[in-house]
Amino acid sequence: MNHARSALVWGIRYGIPGAAIHFAARRGDPVARVIADPTVLADPFDAYDRLRSRGPVVANRMVNATASHSVANAVLRDERFLGGPTPAPTTWLSRIAAAAVDPAAIGPGEPPSLLAIHPPDHTRLRGLVSKAFTPRAVAAYADRIREIADTLLDDIANGPTTFDLIDTYASRLPVTVIADIIGVPVENHAQFLDWGDKAATSLDPGMTWREYRVADRAIRESGAWLTAHIADLRRSPGTDVLSKLVQLDQLTELELRSTAQLLLGAGFETTVKLIGNAVALLLRHPDQLAALRADPSGWDNAIEEVLRFDTPVQMTLRTANTETEHVPAGQSLIVLIGGANRDSAVFDEPHRFDITRTNARDHLAFSAGIHYCLGAQLARLESVIALRALFDRFPNLALDGTPARGGTRVLRGYKHLPLRTGVGVTQDQLAG
Numbered sequence: 001m002n003h004a005r006s007a008l009v010w011g012i013r014y015g016i017p018g019a020a021i022h023f024a025a026r027r028g029d030p031v032a033r034v035i036a037d038p039t040v041l042a043d044p045f046d047a048y049d050r051l052r053s054r055g056p057v058v059a060n061r062m063v064n065a066t067a068s069h070s071v072a073n074a075v076l077r078d079e080r081f082l083g084g085p086t087p088a089p090t091t092w093l094s095r096i097a098a099a100a101v102d103p104a105a106i107g108p109g110e111p112p113s114l115l116a117i118h119p120p121d122h123t124r125l126r127g128l129v130s131k132a133f134t135p136r137a138v139a140a141y142a143d144r145i146r147e148i149a150d151t152l153l154d155d156i157a158n159g160p161t162t163f164d165l166i167d168t169y170a171s172r173l174p175v176t177v178i179a180d181i182i183g184v185p186v187e188n189h190a191q192f193l194d195w196g197d198k199a200a201t202s203l204d205p206g207m208t209w210r211e212y213r214v215a216d217r218a219i220r221e222s223g224a225w226l227t228a229h230i231a232d233l234r235r236s237p238g239t240d241v242l243s244k245l246v247q248l249d250q251l252t253e254l255e256l257r258s259t260a261q262l263l264l265g266a267g268f269e270t271t272v273k274l275i276g277n278a279v280a281l282l283l284r285h286p287d288q289l290a291a292l293r294a295d296p297s298g299w300d301n302a303i304e305e306v307l308r309f310d311t312p313v314q315m316t317l318r319t320a321n322t323e324t325e326h327v328p329a330g331q332s333l334i335v336l337i338g339g340a341n342r343d344s345a346v347f348d349e350p351h352r353f354d355i356t357r358t359n360a361r362d363h364l365a366f367s368a369g370i371h372y373c374l375g376a377q378l379a380r381l382e383s384v385i386a387l388r389a390l391f392d393r394f395p396n397l398a399l400d401g402t403p404a405r406g407g408t409r410v411l412r413g414y415k416h417l418p419l420r421t422g423v424g425v426t427q428d429q430l431a432g
């Protein structure tokens with residue numbers, strides 16, 4: 001039964017649109033190419049520029065897309081646009097898919113995930129969760145983040161002189177931090193990383209049946225694990241965020257599970273990519289890394305420039321709830337965040353990586369409007385601490401081979417980033 005349901009949902013949501021998108025991409029359709037052409041996925045920035053040069057919004061028969069910063073910024077803040085593909089299923093096919101979705105297999109892009117719900121539900125749920133991510137609450141995590149970074153760096157220093165940054169550091173730090181914050185046990189981290197990687201594909205347009213099956217299973221397994229964990233927390237709550245949400249008694253069981261799943265996934269899938277992208281960029285721009293060593297006050301802006309230049313979340317989707325100046329009622333618009341961040345109307349020489357860029361912070365890497373990333377401050381804090389600690393510990397850090405891109409169509413980052421430590425320094429030398 002699960003299999004038949006899954007096949008139906010996949011066919012309607014991904015299979016049929018995916019086939020049409022791939023067909024259009026092969027015929028050179030510029031909108032389809034940015035979401036489905038493998039050569040564009042490897043290096044999408046030229047395709048974004050070409051799309052933008054055709055107009056602020058470019059349409060094909062299925063969907064609209066924008067790589068314009070001003071349109072992206074306006075649409076993300078515009079309440080006439082709703083998050084996700086199917087705010088209200090409008091066609092009979094999408095109604096069938098919505099009815100067939102198994103509550104045990106609800107992904108991060110589907111209600112009641114914060115990403116896919118709308119006011120007033122969104123306002124209520126976000127209000128409850130956001131208390132854990134205020135600037136004050138996030139600042140309190142700094143010491144713990146430093147401690148986690150130091151432990152991981154000790155392990156690297158005690159291991160071979162060559163290592164993979166993603167496996168040993170960039171993925172481990174954010175998952176440990178978010179697991180701590182929401183109160184899931186340390187021994188489950190490897191399992192969460194695996195589930196998160198697999199479930200993240202479900203945000204992709206045109207996912208294949210094979211990808212869908214893998215994502216579906218990861219979502220079901222992580223959901224079942226979290227349901228049991230939430231039941232434990234009801235019996236004996238801790239001081240973590242999930243325990244607090246359980247104790248509030250204001251969220252449905254499904255809202256609790258979906259929120260925990262989103263926080264876990266969003267909490268590390270993206271930050272891993274930010275840390276990896278930053279290390280690769282800085283090692284390729286040694287003069288800029290040297291400037292940061294000389295004046296560490298530049299780190300905050302450097303992170304903003306990494307977020308702008310190599311955006312971890314390349315795109316999101318909005319659907320017009322009513323007629324708008326950008327797209328007609330009921331139509332969807334792919335907001336190419338990675339394209340908006342390279343728009344020369346806002347950023348001088350947008351394809352140049354420059355950690356001193358004065359308006360780097362105008363990027364849309366964390367989106368805008370009501371879905372603005374809840375973890376933005378946490379991601380900034382984690383990445384500054386992680387990067388400073390890494391480059392302080394290993395002043396001679398260097399690439400040791402060619403980094404391999406991984407990620408999905410939506411998420412951009414490295415799967416492997418081989419490094420060699422060179423000569424490191426000890427914790428005592430750092431302190432002295």
Ligand code: HEM
Pocket residue numbers: 083114115116126133178262263266267268270271274312313316317365366367368370371372373374375376378379
């Ligand atoms: C570099 C790191 C990160 C990036 C680039 C990023 C990016 C984003 C983006 C683009 C959105 C909005 C998507 C849309 O508008 O459709 C978003 C939403 C969200 N992010 Fe992040 N994120 C990052 C880290 C985090 C962390 C560490 C957390 C953990 C708390 C987190 C939790 C969330 C949540 C809960 C939402 C949904 C907010 C809502 O819909 O109201 N993110 N993120």
